[in-house]
Amino acid sequence: MSSLVHQSAALRMIESKSLNPCQDDSRFTATLFNVLFTPHNRSITIDITGVSSISGYVRAELDVIVYGYNAIRTILNPCDLDLAGMCPMNIGQLQNQKLNFPVSADVVNQIPGIFYGVPDLDGLVRIYIRDTKTNASQACIEAELSNGKTVDQKGVGWATAVVAGLALVASAVTSGLGHSNTAAHVAANALSLFGYFQAQALIGMTAVSLPPIVMSWTQNFQWTMGIIRVEFLQDVCTWYQRATGGEPATLLSNLRDASVIVQKRSLDFARTAVVHGYKELTRRASAVGASTASTPTSSVVVRGIERVGFRANIEGTNIFLTGVIFFMIFVTFTIAGVALFKAFCEGAIRAGWLKGDRFEDFRKGWKIVMKGILFRLVLIGFPQMTVLCLWELTKRDSSAEVILAIFFFLSMAGSLAWASLKVFRIAQRSVAMHKNPAYILYSDPTALNKWGFLYVQFRATAYYFIIPVLVYIFVKGIFVALAQGSGVAQAVGLVIVEAVFLIGVSILRPWMDKKTNAFNIAIAAINMLNVIFLLVFTSVFNQPGIVTAVMGVIFFGINAAFAIILILMVLFATCWAIFSKNPDTRYQPMRDDRGSFIKSQTQLNTELDALGVTARGDMTQTGYKGRISDDEDSYSSGSGKRGHADAAAVSLPSSTANSHRSPSRHREPPRSPIDSNMPFLPSDGTPRHGTPTGYSNSPRGMYNGQNDSSRNQSYSQFNQPPPGSAHSQTAHRQQNNGSPWQRGAGYEH
16 A cells, blocks of 8 residues: 555656536637646647637637646747647647647746645646637636546555455454454454445545545545446446346447547546536547537536446446445355355365364354354445445436345345344343343354344443444435435535544443454544545635645545554454464453353353253254244243243243243254253252152153153163262262353352
């Protein structure tokens, strides 16, 4: 990214290769207008081709304006420069007229050196053609200037995409290896970094007239919104739109056709937002020898989302479908990657490349993990699809695309709203049953793997904060998508939204620890500063042009430095997670004590741990419950009424309610490492000494009501103490009193 600031420049110059009209009734139109100023030889070269309807003697007034500062102002007399066809000026076509005139040393010395070094120069050259007798303006043409440097670099987009993707992959791998604390931190920071990139892209999508350097900088992050040009995909989008009754735009394709005539013009897609109508351009270029060319210049103005697509060389009618296709490609490749990783793990274990306990939780419950990953992808793509879908409803490129927009928006918004409500209900039930929202949210592996993407980045008591975050994203999307006709309305709305969000996160500090809070609050503060800049760019304060231009440079400097810092922080955390033997040592345990509730089935190192899981009904033999959404069958959303009934019968946590369910309502529990005949968890309220009345001697009997006499006979064969004896229970409890599950459930006494 340092290349954005340190770009080599063999020759200091200011040039222009784009053309805009600046007078409605202009009597001179040009198909080629190139300007080159080189300070080392103090000269300006102008190459112009066009059609004139002006007759008589004229003079040209040339102004070079850079960052709102009038750097050069001079008057040119075609007769003094001995220009054929311009002294006097005749009606007809001017073919490849080249002007070259010197600039005084005093004028060159007045131009600040920063004009040659700052990327995406904010400047223009304007030429008025005036009648020498009446001084009336006959024509006006202007062109935007460039110093040959830009911050719109493909390498920046690729680098940011690789860092964000690598961080997400690293968090998934470390989670599979059992380092839950590290995985939560890396994932939270990666998602926040991705959200910051999307916020930068949204700035570029607003209808505000942005300084060139701001447009170029924000264009680097449009990949987060799916605005990526791939040639064959553009053909697919155009075909789909035609097939569904739409009329594709042909602006870019016709400009490419016209470039045969205006080849040297080389319209720079990265620095212009106003494009001449190609029909008028072609007509004027072919009007050789025409007696008159007093045709008014037509123009097509692109702003906001259309400007972003234009700079990416994507037709305006293909923007929505391009974003949808890339989101689906992202989801498809992620699903395929998870499935391939599952197959690789199984094959590597069979081949002896990996130990049998590697990624065991993932291998046993990979379907639940896959669902959680899909929900996370929906959360990542929600800002993108909110903006594009709502914007498509205003454009209506075709009836099928409108239906797609409605489907994607409602399905994604509905799934996230339902998931957030689910988390809220689970946490509320956990508070009611255990006085702690973290208990069920983190002790149930199905809830953690499926819904954890919504709450693991927050502290346990702030589980609800995902709802304000989703509302924040939705409201921002509304302003960006539906207020494309008014840049001022967008800027004011975004200032209010960002201010409310910044104040809220600064007061609540909802993330998991101090470092994560500082990371996210800093991002919120920079986003707030950016929308203040955006409000200034609307010129609502009537500030001088140089103020707007300088603030554009400051916008780039602040965000470039901040992005580098965030990327380095995420990259360091990612490398630490990948290469450290025990990455959890870098992070302190969470104050919400979530670590004591997170227990892997593969880490149940005591008999009581396994039996406790069996009694709670937390897992099946595959390691995960299969009906998390059923309020009666799911531990994470179990009936509070049933739990309190069990609690009244025995002084154990309410989560033991599942031990009484009928076979039709519960799957076969995992087998304990020891004989489950030992009644550590009586469920009928009988004393803890002796064998309770009616207690089954079979582990299946506890669930199915069956007795297996062979199990009792096995104890007498090995002369073991009776399973219900107090001596056996006391010895076993003393031996395994350090079980983390015991501590998490309140069995210390």
